Amino acid sequence: MAAQVHLAYDYPLLSAFWTMLWFFVWVLWFVLLFRIVVDVFRDDALSGWAKAAWLVLLIVLPFLGVLVYVIARGRHMGRREAAHLHRQQEAFDAHIREVAGTDTRSASGVDELAKLSDIRARGDISDEEFRRAKEKILH
Incomplete structure (x- = not known):
């Protein structure tokens, strides 16, 4: 029984606080890094070479790369994210309208x-004329 036993009270409260703080900062760092990588790929204004250069900078010098990216392009990250979410919502709404059959074209077809x-x-009009006109509207 020569091994030393570490109990919970051997770890001071301030050390526990600092450990949790550094853990959350570490998680925040990775969230920011991944958001920047997604923003680089999502931005259509950047050329392929510019995207590659940003990625190389983020991989080789991650702390400096994130700092430079946030300073240089951070102002518009939120706008690009909002525009992406807006396009995604419009596509979803269009899909729902298409599936539900409430598309503007089909609504006008129903009226016709x-x-x-x-x-x-x-x-x-006769039944034959009605059938031909109905086929024309439906196709």
Whole structure:
């Protein structure tokens, strides 16, 4: 029993605080690094060479690279993120409208079919004319 036993009270409260602080700073650092890498790839204004240069800087000198990126291009990171989210939301909404069948084209098609049905009900067109017009609207 020559091994020394470390109990919880051997680790002072301030040391526990500093350990947690450094852990959270480390996690924050990786979150920032990954956000910058995503921002580099997402930015359409950058050429392929510029993207490669930023990535090399971020990999070779990560602390300096992140600092320089945030100073040079950090102001517009939020705008690019918001624009990306806006495009993503528009695409999602368009998909939902398409799947639900409430697309503006189909809404106008439904209106045209309703008008066509009323015209046929009044007897202004024959069933054959109604069928041809309906096929034209649906296709």
